[in-house]
Amino acid sequence: MSVTHEKPLSKSFDTAQAARATEMARETLQIEADAILALKDRVTADDGSFAQAVGLLLGCSGRVVVSGMGKSGHIARKISATLASTGTPSLFVHPAEAAHGDLGMVTENDAFIAISNSGETAELLAIVPIIKRMGAKLVAMTGNDASSLALLSNVHLNTAVAKEACPLNLAPTASTTATLALGDALAVALLDARGFREEDFARSHPGGALGRRLLTHVRDVMRSGDAVPRVAPEVSLNAALLEISHKGMAMTAVVDPEGRPIGVFTDGDLRRMIEQVQDFSKIVIADVMHPGPRSIGPDQLAVEAVEMMEQHRINQLLVTDGDGILVGALHIHDLTRAKVI
Template sequence: MSVTDAKTLPKAFDAKNARRALELARETLQIEANALLALKDRLSDAPEDSFARAVALLLQCSGRVVVSGIGKSGHIARKIAATLASTGTPALFVHAAEALHGDLGMITENDAVIAISYSGEAAEFVAIIPIIKRMGAKLIAITGNPASRLAQHADIHLDAHVDKEACPLNLAPTASTTATLALGDALAVALLDARGFREEDFARSHPGGALGRRLLTHVRDVMRSGDAVPSVKPGLPLHRALLEITKKGMAMTAVVDDDNRVIGIFTDGDLRRLIENMQDFSKLSMADVMHANPRTVQPDQLAVEAVDLMEQFRINQLLVADDDGKLVGALHIHDLTHAKVI
């Protein structure tokens, strides 16, 4: 939408207001970008840097990482806990206010607590810090005030200070929450790297997502099997094999020997090419027209590997064979699409 097209704007929001909104948007993004760059510059390469020590502490934690906050910091804490949990670091969120009313029982001496409060003086944390320390849990504080009580009593303090908020009133947590969230993401990334966390590990904690389906779905999970798989013997006349192709609806049939080993394949595409080049094929058998030694996949392979083969060789069907080469199933590209592997 053009800022000069007043007809598309509500009467109370004219082109002048639109320009002001865009100016504030750019300013907000710039302030928050500057806050992140300043946060980056505060990190040092030294092993004794507070960030490096925080990563080491969390790696050594034999319990869970408990992330806590209140208000806007609570929302950020919840997201950080979720990111840690999904990237190999067992974590949970505990609301700081609820901790005062029973949820402290969720924290054990083996846990590490990440307490988030920009002021570092939230009354809820001031009240529970002594209890956390007495039980023996380690405490990492993320604040914007190194002189605060939370920062001073923590085992490790991470400084999330920003020069100013993006809010024009310098009141609403904006740049500070962005910086805190980014710091939490940095912790999660450093931890997943140190743990050797891989795509397969991520997929196991995200089985419902696209990556989970790609990395956890095997050929056996989506292939057609049993009577649903079209198969014929090499001596069968072509016109009879066409009945099998039509009946099973896969636009192809496998050709197998007496031991059910795959020796060939015949597809609808092969039939079309045959019709173009031959007038009479009533006397042909499958042995005469099949493609010998077709490409196959094994049932324990990842379904995405089958997709790669189909794309590489521009085919829509694949036969599934076991270690002995015996036919155990078949795949059509529609099966993979239906399973949302592609």
């Protein structure tokens, strides 16, 4: 039986090659960092084009449509996604598909960002005259002030770089990084100009941790109805302990005849009592409860309940309505399960 040996997937990687790879990484990062820093100086010293672009996009009553081919297209998708998630309605349109029907996504109320390092991308130049004719404003992001796209634009943002990080100075590397960074700068400037807040960000990111923290209310996670442990002030301590055991919250609320909490008794209180009291049979819960229990409203944010628990070093919190009536209860574990913590 013959045995075949598979060829190795890659050549051996010796110490010299490893050192060369590390040096290439350092050089790439330095070139791209320099490209971004050059943009910073350019934005500061330019003719006000960046501010003009922000003003144009801010005044847009429609959406910001972003487009580009190839690597510029990938950058355009990311810029559009960042704009959309930070308060500026945006979508990506592929320029080649736009020429075959997708241009119908663009309206006269929109602003159009065309991205091309050369400024001469044929697919963009084929649709830009139509976009301008319908009345949409054009922001061009190119590496050439004298390019066709730059000259056709209402505002041109120069993304030119001294050189690409690619040793051949061919593959888009530093230029795409610079364009992406400038797109982020646009998004952040627009975010600030719109007064976009954490709550606004949470609404567009309901599945993320921030969304859960800022959109989850106490009523969404509290226990209610029969799940809330409660006893009258005149019941025995033994009866209160049964309520604690049955409801599994390690505490019980003590409520008056109208349902307003006047006290609370916890497992911790019980452990401290065991050291001093032998016979619980004659103890009334009102005599050993903590009066004036902490409470929170059902419409407050769940994160506020977390802050209150941490501040007062407690694991449970009562929930009361506007009239002070007990309507629910929270345990720290409820907030953990809801991923508010």
